[in-house]
Amino acid sequence: MKKVLLFVAVLTASITMAQDLPTNPEPGKCYVRCTTPDVYVNETVSLTVKPAYKVLKTVPATFKTITERVEIKAAGKKLTVVPEKWGTETITYVSKEGGNTLRISPASFRPSSETIEIKPAYAQWELGASAPDCASGNPDDCRYWCYKGYPAEFSTISTEVLGSDASVAKTPIGSKNASYTKRVLLEPAKVIEEVIPAEYTEITKTVLDNDAYTVEETVPAVTKTISKEVLKQKGGLTSWTEVECSLVEYQALPINWNLGSATLTAEAKRIIDTRLMPVLQQNPGVKLEIASHTDVRGNASSNQDLSERRAKAVADYLITKGINSSLLVANGYGETKVKNRCAEGVTCTEREHAVNRRTEFRLINN
Secondary structure, three states, rough: OOOOOEEEEOOHHHHHHHOOOOOOOOOEEEEEEEEEEEEEEEEEEEEOOOOOOOOEEOOEEEEEEEEEEEEEEOEEEOOOOOOOEEEEEEEEEEEEEEEEEEEEOOOOOOOOEEEEEEEEEEEEEEEEOOOOOOOOOOOOHEEEEEEOOOEEEEEEEEEEEEEEOOEEHHHHHOOOOEEEEEEEEEEEEEEOOOOOOOOOEEEEEEEEEEOOEEEEEEEEEEEEEEEEEEEEEEEEEEEEEEEEEEHHOOEEOOOOOOOOOOOOOOHHHHHHHHHHHHHHHHHOOOEEEEEOOOOOOOOOOHHHHHHHHHHHHHHHHHHOOOOOHEEEEEEEEEOOOOOOOOOOOOOOHHHHHHHHHHEEEEOOOO
16 A cells, blocks of 8 residues: 655645644655554563373382292101001191282373463554545545454464373282191000101292282473463554655665565665664654565566565665564555666667666655
8 A cells, every 4th residue: 555745845735634743844845654663572472381290100020939848757656566547637737828910000091182372362553545625636635544443363372182091900829839748656656665756858839929010200391382472552643744855755775675575685785774773763663664676577467576575685684684564665666667768579789678667655644
């Protein structure tokens, strides 16, 4: 959208119709509307995309084998006259003690999401179209301002939430039994006694040394840091400011672009620093238009795209130098505004075509 500049010397009729134009203007002076731009700051928020959870590991039970000396025949006596009588007895013992086995059920998760505001809603003044009942022959005399609002921007982040935590289940392991037979004295010998010593043997059995147990480890939560813009100070329209009349007309910015390129060279940046930056510093709050043009040679669509990228490259560089983006308007006009006779189909010299390959700037009303 084109912006309208106020020229006191030639727009007297327009001044009388406006409600907030400069008071007591001097003939031949030029004024532009200045703004205080909105000030935004970047804030970061930390989102938990996966919570902390436990991991359980099992350590199995351990066993050891021991050897035990047991009596298999008790001491007795031998009688010369009446021999002793013996019987048998079965002795049962635990050959392997029982324990437990453990089964782990791991933690499970389910998908979720979280929506955050990454850019708040805002509003700004914008210059509207000409009023249909404008009495002036110049359509730029009857523009009006609109306070236009823009909605907030949101972003949805995928997360996970804990469905069920890890758990452990025990399964018993049964013990094992065995037996051995033991001879026992039922009736001792009589009359003549002879001592018969007991008999022994060794048996082997497995016993529990350490039962199975679990080791718990905690896996930390996974977080993600999101950056969002937050309005710190609201800007708006301020007063009219007197500027040099030459600055409201297009001024040449003598950048020599490489063929087909929209990349600023070191020399181009030096020209911007020495030519444009002082203008913006001497006129704080004033909006600047950067306009880029091409000659008519080549494809019109490609020329339009190239001119827009070149204008944007200048604006982006100014932003890196601290200029607020709301004070910059980058327009590419392609081959639509030639300055000489070199229109489509007209044979011209290279010098004549070079006149139309230009980048310009001017101060404009907000």
